Amino acid sequence: MSILVFLEHHGDELQKGSLGVLAKAAQLGAGDVSAVVLGSGVAGLAAQAGEHGAATVYVGDDPKLEAPLPQPRVDALAQLVKERGIETVLFAQSILTADIAAALAARLEAGLNWQLVDLEARDGTLVGKQSALGDTVLVDVGWTTTPRLALFRAGAFDPVPVGGAGTVEQLDVSFEEHSLAAEMLEQAHEESTGPSIEDADVIVAGGRGLGEPEKFALVEELAKALGGAVAATRAVVDAGWYPYSAQVGQTGKNVAPTLYVACGISGAIQHKVGMQSSKTIVAINKDPNAPIFEFADLGVVGDLHQIVPKLTELVRARRGG
Numbered sequence: 001m002s003i004l005v006f007l008e009h010h011g012d013e014l015q016k017g018s019l020g021v022l023a024k025a026a027q028l029g030a031g032d033v034s035a036v037v038l039g040s041g042v043a044g045l046a047a048q049a050g051e052h053g054a055a056t057v058y059v060g061d062d063p064k065l066e067a068p069l070p071q072p073r074v075d076a077l078a079q080l081v082k083e084r085g086i087e088t089v090l091f092a093q094s095i096l097t098a099d100i101a102a103a104l105a106a107r108l109e110a111g112l113n114w115q116l117v118d119l120e121a122r123d124g125t126l127v128g129k130q131s132a133l134g135d136t137v138l139v140d141v142g143w144t145t146t147p148r149l150a151l152f153r154a155g156a157f158d159p160v161p162v163g164g165a166g167t168v169e170q171l172d173v174s175f176e177e178h179s180l181a182a183e184m185l186e187q188a189h190e191e192s193t194g195p196s197i198e199d200a201d202v203i204v205a206g207g208r209g210l211g212e213p214e215k216f217a218l219v220e221e222l223a224k225a226l227g228g229a230v231a232a233t234r235a236v237v238d239a240g241w242y243p244y245s246a247q248v249g250q251t252g253k254n255v256a257p258t259l260y261v262a263c264g265i266s267g268a269i270q271h272k273v274g275m276q277s278s279k280t281i282v283a284i285n286k287d288p289n290a291p292i293f294e295f296a297d298l299g300v301v302g303d304l305h306q307i308v309p310k311l312t313e314l315v316r317a318r319r320g321g
C-alpha cells in the first residue's frame, strides 16, 4: 500500500500537524510511506521529512508554488498520484489543506474523509476514525475506491523523529493554465510572541466570564507565566474581545495541549468539541453547575478575577520569576 503525506510548511518550517500525520503513516507499517513538500526554495525541508519517517520525499520546488494557493498544489499532487500509482494521500487539516484535498478529490474523483482523529490498517485496507454527533461518538469510515484521501484534525498525532534519511526526488510539475489564474496580492503575519494555539503545550482560554475585553490581560499573564498560548470562546470572539484566530471549537480550531485552563467558560458542546482531547483540563468558573465541570479534570469554583492573578503569582514564584 502506498501512502503519501502532504507536508505543509510556513517559511522554513514544516508544520507540526503534518509531521504528526507522517509519524502516524509510518507507524501503521502498512506499506511505502512518502511525503511531499511543495513550494519555492523548499529543498532544504526534505531532510526534516526523512527524519520523521518518509522513505521517499518528493520535492516540488517552483516559483509557481511560492504563494500558499491550492490549485497549483492540486496539479502537483494529481500528477504525483497518477504517475506513481499512489493509493492514499493524507493531510493535516488547515485552511490550505482543506482546499487542496477537496479540489484533489474532485480532480481525481476520489473519496475524501475529513475530520479524522485516527487511522488504522485493517484487513489490507485503511479504516479511519471520525467523530460524529458533536463528538459524542467515534465512527469507522472507509473508502470504496482509490486513491483514498483524508484530512486529520489538528493535533491528532504528535510528530515522532525517527532519525531516518529519505530518498529525495525532485518533481517537475506541469501546471494547468486555470490553476495559475489566482494571484496572492498580500500575505500578512499575525504578530505574536508566544506559541500558536495549534502548537502550544499549554493553553489558557478565556470566555465571557472575564466580563470585559480588558480582562483578557489576566488570561495572557497566566499563559505567559506557563509558557503557553491564549485561546478564546466564540462568545468573546463574536463580541470582538479577541481575534478569531484564537477561537477554539466547532467553528474555530481543534486543540489538544497537555494542559488547557478554561477561565470563565461555560463548556458549551461547540466549545468542548475543540478542546476535549486536551490531556488535562482545568476549569475556573463561579457556577458549580457549569457544564465544563462535567468534563474538566480539575475544577475550581470561584471568581476568576481573584483566582487567576493568584495562580499566575504562584506559577511565577514556582518558576523563579
Ligand SMILES: Cc1cc2nc3c(=O)[nH]c(=O)nc-3n(C[C@H](O)[C@H](O)[C@H](O)COP(=O)(O)OP(=O)(O)OC[C@H]3O[C@@H](n4cnc5c(N)ncnc54)[C@H](O)[C@@H]3O)c2cc1C
Residues within 6 Å of the ligand: 206, 207, 208, 209, 210, 232, 233, 234, 235, 236, 247, 248, 249, 250, 251, 252, 253, 263, 264, 265, 266, 267, 268, 269, 270, 271, 274, 284, 285, 286, 287, 290, 302, 303, 304, 305
Ligand atoms: C453553530 C454554532 C457553532 C459554535 N461554535 C463555537 C465555537 O467554535 N467555539 C465556542 O467556544 N463556541 C461556539 N459556539 C457558541 C457556544 O454555543 C457558546 O455560546 C459559547 O461557547 C459560550 O462561550 P462562553 O463559555 O465564553 O460564554 P458563556 O456561555 O456565557 O459562559 C460564561 C461562563 O463564565 C462564568 N463566569 C461568569 N463570571 C465569572 C467569574 N467572575 N468567574 C468565573 N466564572 C465566571 C459563568 O458561570 C459561565 O459559565 C457555537 C454555537 C453555535 C450555535
